[in-house]
Amino acid sequence: MSSLSDNTIQDIESGVLSNFVHEFNVARRHVLSYPGNHPIIAASSEKVLTLLRELLGNNPEITIGIAKDTLIAGDSLLDKSNHAYRNLARLLFSHGIATITFSARLTAAELINFCKIISVKREAIDAKGGIAAIMKMAAITGITLTAIDYSAFLATESGLNNEQPEVLPDRIFESIWQEFVVSLLQGTLVKKSDLSNVHIGLTPAELAEMLNKKLNTAEDNKEKHVSNEQILAAFIQHLEQHPHDSHKEELLRRLNALVSHLSPDLRNQLLSSVFKSLAEKKELAEAFLSQIPEEAIIDTLDAMILKKESLPPMLFSLIGKLSSNLAVKASQMAFELGGSETEELKNKLRELFREESHDKFTPESYQAGLNSVLTDKKALHLGRAELETLKQSLNTHSIENQVSRILLDIINNGFDELGGEIMLKNLVDLSSYFLSCGDFAALMQMYDRLSSQADKENVERYHEILQLFNEPDFVLEVIQGITFWGKTKYQEIGNLIIKIGASFIGPILDRLAEEQNMSLRRYYMDILQRIGDRGREEIIARLRDNRWYFVRNLVLILRNFDANLVIPHIRRLTNHPHSKVKQEAIKALLFLQDSEADRLLLRDFASGDRETVINAVRLAEQSKHAEVIRCLTDFLTRGGLSGLECELKSAVIHSLSMIGSPTTIPVIESFLRSRSLFRSKQLNGLKIEAVRSLNRYPKHLAVPLLNDIIKSGHRTIRESARETIQGIQGGES
Template identity: 25%
Template sequence: MADDREILPLDAQLLSEAIFELNVSRRNVNIYPAGHPSVARSLDRAYNSLEKLFELREDITLAIAKDTIVIDDSVLDKKNTAYREFALHLNAMNIACVTFTAGLPKDELYEFLRFLSIDATDLAPEALQEAVREHNLIHINIGFIDYGAFSFGEGRTEKEGSGTGLWERYIRGLIDGTLQTEGISDIIQEIPPEALADMLNTTNPGEIREEGCERVISTYMKQSPETTLSSMELTRLLDFISRLRPELKKQFLSSAVKNVSMDIRSTERAIREISVDKIIELLSAIDEQQVTIPAALKNLLDKFSKFYQLNSEDTTFGDSIIADDIFLSPDVVNLLGTGDFESYVTDIYQKEIEKVLRFDVSEVAAKELAELRKACSDEYVERCFNQTMLELISSDLISEEEYEYIVNMIKEEAGQFIETGQYGQVLNIFRVLESNLSRERFPDISSDALKDYKSPEFISQFIDSLRIIGRQAREDALQLCDYYGERIISPLMDALIDEESQTIRHFLISLITHFGARIIPVAIKHISDSRWFVKRNILLILGECGTKEVLPHVRPYCHHENPKVSFEAIKCLLKEGDSYGVNALRGYLKSENKEVVEQAIVISGIFKVREVIPELIQMLRKKDISGKDIYEKIPIVKALAQIGDPRALDTIRNTLSIRSILFKGTVERLREAIYGSLKHYPVDKIEDLIEKGLKSRNERIRDESLKIKKARRG
């Protein structure tokens, strides 16, 4: 049929791309809400594809015939998966054709896709047409199949037949012999028997020759030397013939009889599976129309006509009973006989049945329901779908074209997995493609797909996802970062620099430091950034690298004008035991800025800097003038305890002897801090302090002393 068609006026590649993107957009609109990134991206691609086609012509009409798309009287490749899927969906919505007109706005295209997402299973044609009107489609015209309008009336034009002219052309072509039957049987079979009969009933019987009847019958039954007749095809054929005008019925019945006689065995199987009423209807029609029957078919029909009535209820065929058109074997007849129930259902079996009836299924049902809800969730379904697609492209069952189509489909899924934080699924995709590439399985397609996944655009999408949802899938995020390796370090660093949220910054830093020393070149590149917070974050990252290689780059920032930068640099040096950091810390302990001094004290304790113990002891010995002076000794006490050097204990004892009438409460807080920190010192060096503490009037001091004493005994 397609051999003598003209070349498509539309660019085949553009057309294929447009239909593919329309199909992807349709699925995304059906799954995700308006404004979802997947919807927006796929909608943009579909819209841009149509715009390119509009540059070639003002309007584009797609005619739908079951799983086939027809454009400009040319049937598009039925083997193309994208064409087939899109056609089947439109066909399921009773759509015969769709016309897109230039000037189509993107919002209207979205409304069209929303219309396609309607569940049309139980909707009448009128309801679907009303739904189209509600979506206010101006530049998109949808033609529905109207079987009631099918006719071959003389003088009637194709335009007058609405969207049904396509079916009329096919049937007329079969009758006249101008249409090749190869490849269109599926399309013809879509026409319901009553619609096909109505179309033919308007035709003059004199115009239909025997050959035309046979072409219609064989095409409608999908009959060929390679196929067998099914009960469904036979039933549809009988329904079609029963609705024909009397003068047409004999013509088509004769052709049907001749056709079914070609394979008498498959005909016998088909007759056994249809209802008795249909068999009687066939016999009556043959008798009424006085159709000549081949001997083989006549013997078969005689065999099925020999049934009789048992009593007044049971119809039999041989030794079997026909109950509601179902043949019951003699064994089943005996089983259902009167009085035989007990011989098949024992008392023990009856008790088991009663036990089942009494069983409370509420708990089991609740558990099953929870599992069912999980299995029906979008995330679970998408994950299973992706796994199936990966298994397909890993197998040897598909062609190169199908492989490419599925790989493109997986790209869409990968984008959705990235957006929802399912990084493990994305990693599975990469591994399968890498495996296929190593096996040289469609290497060009696999290689191109991997290049797309490693492109700056896809990595940027991954980074955006990390900032939003990455913390909820930390382990999978780390594994995907490992896959990208050094390629992702710079994008992560750029994201860190731009990030405003402290929580997300910490997460990004954890991802960056996961690469260890590999991040040093990129980090050093950014350390000269003029923004103080960038310097601080870079110094923090360098401090996590655990290598002396970075020390020369860090030392200059120990005296930065911003203390946050300075102390981050000092911490980086202290981790590596660098004396430059100790000297810088010692200088800050002598600062006039109280906040800077307090920060230096805290760092001294955290990093256990023994070199600054003399400075800390001197600060603890400082004479107190005010309650604030007393209170400022508390962090010094804690820092010395963290270092745990016994050299500080004499000064600690002197501090416990402080007395103050005006600042008695502050003095007690200082004593509590001292006893709370004594556990960090060697026990044999603080025995006298423990004994005094046990006799103290302060309950907290007594409790801390008792804990230390018990710990020593243990």
């Protein structure tokens, strides 16, 4: 693998690679979930390309290694706990990809086509010539792949840290497959020692063709069937004992490719043997069954039913998890092979579903109602509004909603291992559907019902599904829905985020820190406030952020929490280097009625910085402290009417009126009777402000003073006094 430049390594360390991989995963899901011309696909792919350009810098390309559960950059394994790395690594590894190279010339169309290709099962890709051939047909040149070479030496992950690598000769891996191939062709069990000079270079498809000709014949079929079962049992035993997961996966893939190319009868025969060999090997069975096409499993189960063969109990559950169709088939198999009680139940169900017997199980009153609807022509003449309502109830989305409710009702009434697992899997699929079409109310209902049931029954499977709502990809898509769906979905999305809570706190804080739109900032802050104490610790941890405007917004959120828990942290911000943060911190302390806030105001009143003094005066409107009020009145009565003094006195008049202390009335009266020989215009402007502010003081003190002003003083001041009295009296009525 080519080494990365220092710049690229720095980008990886700073999170650019993580963002790129994450957005790549999102784009891949969008390609699968939305129609090809949907704008979200174009937007998502462009975002990936933008991050790729940022990641590359001046480099023409970047090569990333693929391990089973994570990615390799340079000589380093990336964080295995990173959800985005793990998802991409597992997907590419399942396609047998050792490295992937992204080039600067990658286009959006190529990216979208590549996402489509890797979303197809490997078996289907191999059937069309392999992923390299398909990429060539799609003319993808901006992405280059290197396949895993299983015949080469394999270094363990510890070797990536300059330790001595573990070297595995190809015979350890290939001999298992060679032994299996020769055994199948000869119809007898062979040993490794018999293969010292044997190497049969057949692909699984070529081997299947030979077996179709050689073994799928009438002669000696029974004997061959027994041999196949023994051969498969030996192969799977070797497979289980093999120490390397990557080799196991490749051998299982070859076995699956072999099965998929067999004739139907031989495939059913071989799969039946595989089922029996995997009876006690859950991990291998799960890995193998997940690769087999649904139709092949159904055909094999049908063949086993005809032959009265039983399916190992452990496989019932595994097969049922794969799809609803297979769950039904597995249940049918158990049903068909059941005892006398099952036979009795089967007869009842056959009777129930006989077309001509429906009335036997319909209540008489309900049947009468149905008959009256059919005979009453008037009842069938519905208005346009009723017809539209009925039509809406039959659209796909409405049906999916109803299916979700039905599944939730069934699950909440009892959970059995097979049926419950299937229904929960269907709910997972529905959650993806609701997310893609923006039905956050349906997601909210699903989460609500599952969480209440999990609390009640403490069934581990409920908790596993609920964890899906906390996955980073789910969280990201919900948050992206805020801007994608717009204000019409704000309430639904907000309710869902608040319900789930913890997993959304960090991402919402990240958005708040970077959001340019004021309306969205307020929306994020409202969500964080409504999440409440669950987010308090993470918000407090962000107070050390170097973006002053972000910290100021965090203070606004914290003031709504328990005062005793947040006051110590807000106090520390009163010495923040940015004045607006410091101002917001003091304001929050005043709001929380912390005595320290009054001390800080008095400190700032004495400051030599005019801006600091004026800010403190403006904040003082929330104080009731006697010393604070005294300082404000001193500011009002002292001499000076320069521009700065007028600004200060205007702020004092406003803050005193917001406090509304009766002790201030004599000071206001004295100020209204004051005179200025050279700055009468400025003084009259302040007097008008003082007159208008009297409407916030106790009426019995303010009205007599206003009446006195109406009888004397400047004309404009008298008019202001008259309007203020009218306002007070109007407010009473």
